[in-house]
Structures are given as C-alpha cells and as structure tokens.
Amino acid sequence: LQARLxxxxxxxxxxxxxxxxxxxxxxxTGSVSALLKTLGAMSTEERQxxxxxxxxxxxxVTTAIAxxxxxxxxxxLEAKLAxxxxxxxxxxxxxxxxxxxxxSQVMDELAEIFADMGFAVATGPEIEDDWRNFTALNIPETxxxxxxxxxxxxxSQMKDAEGRAMLLRxxxxxxxxxxxxxxxxxxxxxxxxxxxxxxxxxxxxxxxHQVEGLVIDRGIHMGHLKWTLETFLKAYFERxxxxxxxxxxxxxxxxxxxxxxxxxxxxxxxRIVGGSGDDEGHAWMELLGSGMVNRHVIANCGLDPxxxxxxxxxxxxDRLAMLxxxxxxxxxxxxxxxxxxxxxxxxx
Ligand code: PHE
Numbered sequence: 168l169q170a171r172l173x174x175x176x177x178x179x180x181x182x183x184x185x186x187x188x189x190x191x192x193x194x195x196t197g198s199v200s201a202l203l204k205t206l207g208a209m210s211t212e213e214r215q216x217x218x219x220x221x222x223x224x225x226x227x228v229t230t231a232i233a234x235x236x237x238x239x240x241x242x243x244l245e246a247k248l249a250x251x252x253x254x255x256x257x258x259x260x261x262x263x264x265x266x267x268x269x270x271s272q273v274m275d276e277l278a279e280i281f282a283d284m285g286f287a288v289a290t291g292p293e294i295e296d297d298w299r300n301f302t303a304l305n306i307p308e309t310x311x312x313x314x315x316x317x318x319x320x321x322x323s324q325m326k327d328a329e330g331r332a333m334l335l336r337x338x339x340x341x342x343x344x345x346x347x348x349x350x351x352x353x354x355x356x357x358x359x360x361x362x363x364x365x366x367x368x369x370x371x372x373x374x375x376h377q378v379e380g381l382v383i384d385r386g387i388h389m390g391h392l393k394w395t396l397e398t399f400l401k402a403y404f405e406r407x408x409x410x411x412x413x414x415x416x417x418x419x420x421x422x423x424x425x426x427x428x429x430x431x432x433x434x435x436x437x438r439i440v441g442g443s444g445d446d447e448g449h450a451w452m453e454l455l456g457s458g459m460v461n462r463h464v465i466a467n468c469g470l471d472p473x474x475x476x477x478x479x480x481x482x483x484x485d486r487l488a489m490l491x492x493x494x495x496x497x498x499x500x501x502x503x504x505x506x507x508x509x510x511x512x513x514x515x
Contacts, residue, residue, distance in 0.1 A: 168198065169224050176231040182239050185232065192228050199225050266513050270376055270500060273488040274359045277378055280402045281357045284395065286380065289356040291342040293363070294321075296331035299341035303467045304420040312419050317365040319373075335363035339379035340420060343460075343479060346381060347468035352475050353384040359484060369496050376484035383460065383470070383477035389423075392457055392478035400429055400454075404491060412451065421458025421479055429454045452490060455482040 172192055179185040192199045202221045206214055267275070278288050291299075297308075306312045316337040325333050342358035358379040367373055382391065393411060401409045413425040430449035457480035462472035485497055492511050494500075499507050 168202075169227055172198075172228050173231045176228070176235050179235055179239070182236070182243070185235055185239060189232050193225070193232075199228055266508070268500075268508070269488045269492060269494070269511065269513055270484060272513070273484050273491070274376070274378075276403060277357060277359060277484070277487075280399055281380070283402075284355075284398065286355045286357050289342050289346050289358045290360060291336070291339070291345045291358065293336055293361055294333060295336040295341050296327050296329070296333055298329075298331050299344045300334060300336050300338070303344045303464065304340050305461050305463045305467070306419045310419060319363050319365055337364050338362050338481060339377045340479070340481065342379055343381045343420075343464070344468055347383060347465070347470060352470065352477075353382075354477070355382050355384075356380070367498075369498065372485075372497055372501055374501070375497070378482055378484050378487075380480045381460070381477060382479075383465070383475050385474065385476070387459075387476045387478060389425075389459065389478070392459070392480065395478075396427060396455065396457065396480060403487065404429075404431070406431060410449065413457075416456065416458075418456055418458055420461050420464050421456075422461045424456070424458035426453060427455040427457055427480070428452060454486070454490075455480050457481070 172188075176185065176188055179188055191197055194200065199221075203225065206218055206221065209217065281288075300318075301310070301313055302308070318337050319335040321333040323332065327333060339358045339360050339362060342356075342360070346354055346356055346358075358381070360376065361374055362377050363374050364371070365373060380395070382395070393413065397409065397411055400411070401407055408431050410430045412428040412430060414428065416424045416426040418424045428451045430451045457478065460477040460479050465472040465475055465477070485500055488494065488500070489497065494511055
C-alpha cells in the first residue's frame, strides 16, 4: 500500500489531483485512516507489532504529500513568473496631471516680480471690519464710495470686539491699514488676495482677486509710483514697448489719484481685445487705480504725514490674467472646467 500511495502522490499532475489523493488516504474515510482505526480492535501484541508500521505509513504518506505539494507550487510559481513578465520598455499609461490655476500662477508671477523690487507679500483676513475696509481709508460712513462697493455685510448683531460692523472685504486696501499699523516704515508691500462685491456678469464675479501695492517712506513722489508700475508691467507682460498713461481720477484714500492705462505699440487704429488702438499707434487698456496715499490715511494709522509719504496702487488679478493669457470671460475662472483650463495651456 505504501509503495503504491507514494508512487501515486509523486505522479500527481497538479494540486487538485494531489488534494484528492490526500483525502483518499488521510481523510476521514481514507485508506490510511481506516488502517489506523483497526488498531483499537487489536490485541496488545498485535498492536505493538502493527502500530509502528501503520504510523510509519502515515508518516511516509504525509511527507510524500508535502514534498509533492512543494514541487507543484514551485512549478506553478515558475510558470506564473514566466507568463507575467513585465516589459519595462513599454511606455507608461497616461494619467491626467493637475496644474496651477491661472489666478495662482499670476499671483506667483506678481510676488516674484515685486520681490525683485524689494516688495514683501502681506496678507489680511477676508472678513474685515468696516473701519479698516472703509473708515480708516478715508471713506466715512456717509461717503458715497461705500454705496459704490456693493458690500456684503454680516448681520448687524455680528459686531467685532470694538463694536465695528463686519463685512467681506471689498478690496485689498485694508491690508494697507493693517501693515501701516503693525510695522514701522519704510514699508514696501504687495497684498494679493480675494475680495468680494455683490456683482455678476461677464466681467464681474462676486468674488475676485486684487493686488494692492503700498510704499511708505520719506520723500516718496509720483515719479516713484510711475517707475514702479512701468517696471512691473514691462516684466509682467514681457515686452519693452509698454507705455503708461496716467489719467486724473479720484479715490478717497489717495490724493492725487490716477487711473493707469497701459499702452503697447500696434498698427494705427487696430482693434484689440480689451481696448482699442489710437492714432499714435498704441492700444490702450485701463488696468490700475493708484495715487499718493492720502495724508488722512497715514494719520489714521498713527504715522506723521509730514514725515512719511507714500503711494499705493490696486489692480484686478483676474483681469491681469485675462489680458496676459487672452481669456475673455471672467466667470470661467471659477467654473473649474478642465477643458477651459487646458485650452489656455493650464492643466493636463
Ligand atoms: N482699492 C481700490 C479699489 O478697489 C483700488 C486702489 C488701490 C486705488 C490703491 C488706488 C490705490 O477700487
């Protein structure tokens, strides 16, 4: 019996056949198990004689099964390895990759350009109080400029510790106030960030992005402002034929104030996106608000306006991005549509 069983086991073609043989020999009703059961009915002498033989048989069969099993498994593994070999020279499957959003991209560009001119990046909260967003910036409660900002106010019972009304900041100018109150001049900062106004169409979204610039030092004048903006705009638009046009304007927090148009050379009279060509051969786009910081604002922040002067400017970051990358609908910036992003070279 032993010779036959061991031979069968050694010849088992696969793991299933081996398992059947194991059950047939060592299973509950298997041939070896049946022999083991006969031991109980034997006399002591018979058992002393046959017991060791039967146990040796079981040992031999168990060992044979284990050996065959190891051999079959080894062979199966070899076959699997040969079968599933990886071809490392094949190109990898394409997976979509994320990228930086145009607004973030422009914010990074701004920070980099202004860092070269010695400006640090300053930030402030998007939930502001009406003193920093308006009053300190020379926009008192009854000032018409407040109405022009389409402000999102929090409910009137939600006041801050000083009893000031809370709102979503309508511009990044309150960061000017925070910086002047916290840091001693000289100050050179830009403040990029989200701002909010209740307004929505192709060129307005209720949330948009502004960058504010502020310089406070002794003896600062309009020439510094113009040079700074010109240097910035040439670097940002990556062209040297940029010219600026400063138009007199009004902001409560700057005096004098100027609106800044950017012009670049085009053929005479040519129409361009976001502006138009003039007779001198320039295309003009309105881009920034700016001016010399109003002395009331400097005084409101605890500085002596006879000692410290400065200039400030503000621009829409989304608009800067639209002009540089040729986008035409502001709302698309905030739709998260990957097709739109990749059309303009952002995203996968
Ligand atoms: N804060 C102004 C606005 O939101 C822009 C501005 C900033 C103008 C600084 C002048 C100086 O419209």
